[in-house]
Amino acid sequence: MxxxxxxxxxxxxxxxxxxxxxxxxxxxxxxxxxxxxxxxxxxxxxxxxxxxxxxxxxxxxxxxxxxxxxxxxxxxxxxxxxxxxxxxxxxxxxxxxxxxxxxxxxxxxxxxxxxxFLGMPEAEGLWVEMCSACGDCYLAYTGGICPVTRCGKGLLNGPCGGTRKGGKCEIDPEKDCAWVLIYRRLEKLSMLDLMEQYREPKNYRAVKRPGIIRATAR
Amino acid sequence: MKKTREKTELSELTTGEKDNFVKNVLVTASSVSGMKTALEISRLGLKITLLEKETELQDNHADIVDQGTVEIRNSLLQKIEKDKNINVVSPASIIKIEGTAGNFSVKIKKDNDVFFQKYGAVVIAGQNLTETVPVFLNFHNTGIMSQQKLGRLLGDSPHTVSPVIRKAKTIAFVFNDSGENSRKLTMSGLKYTCLLKKNTNCEVYVFISHLIVDSGGMEKLYREARVLGVIFIKYNENYKIISNKNGSIGIAAKDIFLDADIELFCDILVIGEKFIPCIQEDGLKTGYDTEGFYQDANVYLYPVSSRRRGIYFVGECRGDQDMMRTNVDVLNAALNSYELLSGFDIHSGGNVKVESEKCKVCLTCIRVCPHQAIRLVPFSDPAQQEAKNVAGIFPEACYDCGACSAMCPAKAIDFEFKRAPLNEYSDEQILKEIECLKQDDLPVFCCAESAFLAAERAVEINLYYSPRVKIIRVPCIGRVDLIHLFKAFEQKVPGVLLAGCPEQACTHLEGNIRAKDRVKYARELLKGMGIGEERLGIVFIGPDMAHRFVREISEMLERCST
Incomplete structure (x- = not known):
């Protein structure tokens, strides 16, 4: 929401x-x-x-x-x-x-x-951003955790190398490193091979501004 | 006439809800306390399911507190076997408890099977583990041992004493390593010191920071130990474990009475275990205390109640409980569950209603409710002709605190009293009372359970307070909504004061903390409007603090008037 x-x-x-x-x-x-x-x-x-x-x-x-x-x-x-x-x-x-x-x-x-932002309530009165509405969803390859939104740098090919101890973000030690979360999740799903695949630079023009969607009658 | 009416009201209250209640109780065992509770409830004529984690009923603490535990346990086991009301299920554990008092739907895991079962009340008994203190890791094979190990080596007669102990000339104990008030460890420790003195020839020293001997028989044990020649050393701050060149270990601490640092080398050092809570997953949603044991730290929950009506905690799961306290818990839990299921428990809550059409299903109230009384229920809107799920308050679990009402962003929740002519805590009523305020009045929102009683008391004992003070009664200060505060300021009052229960003594658990946060936020908003934060106050006072109440309101008046 x-x-x-x-x-x-x-x-x-x-x-x-x-x-x-x-x-x-x-x-x-x-x-x-x-x-x-x-x-x-x-x-x-x-x-x-x-x-x-x-x-x-x-x-x-x-x-x-x-x-x-x-x-x-x-x-x-x-x-x-x-x-x-x-x-x-x-x-x-x-x-x-x-x-x-x-x-x-x-x-x-x-x-x-x-x-x-677009987000969800993590606890009573605490909302966190989950989606950037980028128009080109990557979640299939990242274990359902969005690096575009939740990585401080929006990186698509693994962590930046500055991850802090305990899996925290280099930019903000209070936030989790999205790539640590992704790795742990993929590990659990035994889908770690996805980590090795190279992702092309993101097409940030997938949605031309202003975005318009025309859904046909269903 | 009045009495008859009261009687009928009472009977309405008592009969109304119990008819739908399931008349059986779930007890988790794995301790003497669980088994005892089951037997007590059985005596009151209710059916019990006894859930045991292990393959057979047992007690995790037999080693530490053996006050004849083995015999007690065996006799209890025999009684349970004969009892027709008790049904033992093992190995099984609770995953989740849904529903409300009288109608809990408990998700139980047995072997690889998961199923739901209906229960009227749930008693959680005896669920904690012991852990030897971390210091053992560094001193392996050095003569440091736990009380459990010592107990095993010692046996109970002079002939069973192991050679390891027999060889030792000096044995030192530290009782209070596992945190405060470990009555269990103190008791077993005292017992072992006496046994050592009786059965061996060694010197026994006990290091204590504070010795609590208020459990049954403890005072006697302590005296016996003194008579037998055990030497007690009271230290303050921390002790240190030391070792000398010969490899023997010792303990260094500051003796309070001698006011000197002392060092003692010994052959065996016995350090008490630490009790840690055994809570893997929280399917109970009943909150914990600061150490992670069940039951919040709140005076209104003691001795055995939890946030959720109908769930009770007994014995070890509440922390480090000794047998005497556990026995009291057992009786309380049995009585409480009996009262609940047979309708003697007069419950006056359930006067808060959700206006289903207005509910936006934001789940705020469900997260806020301290008693887990709100769930999603299907609602079919006659206008839209479609069924959706909206928040629904279950009266049997609701305690009328109004936290949900104050938090609901869609204003869909309000008080609606079943029989009172005045709809006392409803939004309409509170706003009317605010509208009646005059320019110089100081509205004081008083918690009905504490500050309001203090105000009444102040009148009773003829304490003077300004007639400008206008008291608005609320069920809990968590009920006071931001809009109430701003509406009061619209009446150009000099200030607004909220008065509620002291911390950890809120009748509705978190109402006062919520109100505190709300006041903080409201002050920020007021600041933006050029209203100083001193004009919105919050105080926490108990029901008997009439003097303090009067002092606080006069201070507030002074602050606002300047």
Missing amino acids: IVAERKPFEEIWNMISHYNRILVLGCGTCVTICWAGGEKEVGILASQLKIAGEKNNELIITESVPERQCEIEMIQELKDKEGNIDAILSMGCGAGVQTVAGIFTDIPVFPALNTT
């Missing part, structure tokens, strides 16, 4: 402080799950805005949390609110912000989150 993080309040306030009627728009999917933009976070941000703007008598904060911000139909339902708001503060991921901006053409849409 997409993992995001809330921006510091100062930054949000600087964007939005000269608007009076603000819609704080959450999203009920990925960012709810990563505790960044669900109904609760929307409530907290709205409350913060109310406290910060307590001198502004005209300040009206409204809250809404559609199921998914990145769906045109779901945002279209909110279109009738457009006359009553001056700005939208989107608590969705980057895709959500842009979807909303595409529909609410007459008012500005600001992001309240920094969309950080």
Whole structure:
């Protein structure tokens, strides 16, 4: 899922402080799950805005949390609110912000989150990056552990040589060396011959930006 | 009239849940404590499955604590054989325990077979190993030995003493090497010193940092050892193992009473074993203490309860327990499981509900719940006409702490009391109470189990505190959501205070720690808004600390007003 993080309040306030009627728009999917933009976070941000703007008598904060911000139909339902708001503060991921901006053409849409990565929760409240969405998946050859994302240097042909004791990364001793993890896993699966195969330099243009996928009807 | 109502309520409470409960108990054995528990529960009329890791019932600790263990064990084995309520399964072990009190679904591995079995309660008894301290690795064949080895060499009469011991003139013991309060080792050590004095002619010295003689018969043993001429040396800090040119080993330590460093060379040095927990995989999800033994360090769990209602810990798995304490555990576990399964255990939890339509299946609540009371359950949405799995709270395991409610990012969990007219801890209620705050008020979120009682006590003993203080009762400060804090600040209050239980004494295990983290995060957010961190406070006080409560709130008021 997409993992995001809330921006510091100062930054949000600087964007939005000269608007009076603000819609704080959450999203009920990925960012709810990563505790960044669900109904609760929307409530907290709205409350913060109310406290910060307590001198502004005209300040009206409204809250809404559609199921998914990145769906045109779901945002279209909110279109009738457009006359009553001056700005939208989107608590969705980057895709959500842009979807909303595409529909609410007459008012500005600001992001309240920094969309950080694709990841999974390792423990309660701890998310780690797992996928870079590079568009050319290597996981078949690396025992299901992505070196593009989880190796600090994104190396495709084994570790860099700087691996620390205990299988930690040279760049950040708190992180595991992805290639140690890959080796251990392949060893367990008795697929170590994959380590010896040479991987061509990666085609980073597998997905041309912006990426578009057209799936045929199934 | 009132009494009748109370009675009916009570009977509702007691009959409601026990009807669905499975009336049998799973006990893991491999110790005297497990066997004893099984027999006790059998006496109360419940069916028991006794699970044994090894091929036959045995006790891992017979060598270390033999207080007639062999005889006890044999008599227990005979009793178990005759008992019709007890069914012994061996060799088998628990892999995982799913479900909630009264309806545990236990995954059991027997031989190469893995199967699920339903049990009403589970008693984990006796599961730890002993390990000789690492120092032995460096001193092989030098006369250093463990208590177990000494015990084997010594036998129990003058004729069985091995020549190795007979040759020795001086024997030194160190009791407390295996960490604190090792009552078992102290007891067996004292026993061996007495035996040595009686059956051989050697000098016996005992090095101790602190001697605990509160177990049954220990005081007597200690006196006997003193009378027989065992010399006790109390040292502080660490001792060192030394050796001289002749190759004999010795021990160097600082004697507290003489206030001098002493060295003692001896023929045999006996060092106590270390008990280590025998937990390979955690399928129980019940938490550990700091040393890795079962049962969290929390006063509300003592003596035998675990995080999960219906799972009990007895004896050695809780650490280094002596026989006296184990016996108390055995009775407690038997009584607890009987109360649970026969409906005498009045459980007042289960008032927290998930609004299934709003659940985003983020699993936050499942990870957060300290009692493992939340699982995914199928839910068919009438609007969407499709079945999906959403979080569901099992009332028989829930203790109404509200941790899930405070954490749910989709606001799908809230309190919904079954019979109270006031929906006291619901979001709506708390927010209403916050709305009623005036500009100068200091809202204090009080844990119902500690700070609220302290506040009540303060009123009882006529302690004055400012009428500006507005107390908001919550089941646990882990219930206080960030939004509650910010809504309070919206009312332009000078500050907000959270008051909960002291650390390791939270009725709901982690509520106070969670609240502490939340306050830390909220302070960061407030800082960004220009609100000083001194305006959000958190204190940890016990239910009887009325004076401290009053002091803390007046300090808080002072801090906020300046």
